[in-house]
Amino acid sequence: MKKELALCEVNLVDEKNVNFVKARLSGATKSAQVAEFFKTLSDPARMRIIEALSIKKLCVCDLAHILGLSQSATSHHLRTLRDKAVVKHEKIGKMVYYSLDDEHVSGAFSAVLDHILHSQED
Numbered sequence: 001m002k003k004e005l006a007l008c009e010v011n012l013v014d015e016k017n018v019n020f021v022k023a024r025l026s027g028a029t030k031s032a033q034v035a036e037f038f039k040t041l042s043d044p045a046r047m048r049i050i051e052a053l054s055i056k057k058l059c060v061c062d063l064a065h066i067l068g069l070s071q072s073a074t075s076h077h078l079r080t081l082r083d084k085a086v087v088k089h090e091k092i093g094k095m096v097y098y099s100l101d102d103e104h105v106s107g108a109f110s111a112v113l114d115h116i117l118h119s120q121e122d
């Protein structure tokens with residue numbers, strides 16, 4: 001079922017609303033950073049890494065086994081996620097464990113997952 005775009009029947013700009021939003025809207029630089037962040041998350045393997053790490057801190061070997069990827073491919077994805085501050089790592093003895101960088105990442109992932117689940121119910 002294709003949803004139609006809802007449009008106003010008249011062309012009327014509410015200056016008060018426009019000014020209110022414009023004063024609070026992020027600048028072009030911040031918007032570009034947000035878009036770059038979402039671009040980083042746009043890979044299904046990276047999303048599965050984030051989901052796995054939202055459950056438990058894991059090493060590359062465990063993540064690769066869980067995802068069915070090579071350790072090299074998993075490391076590449078982790079490097080990309082680490083460069084964008086989505087994940088962090090911690091060396092414990094000879095092992096390096098990855099986890100989500102902070103609660104913002106897990107919260108964002110949970111919010112998107114909830115959105116997907118709820119929109120499929122409609």
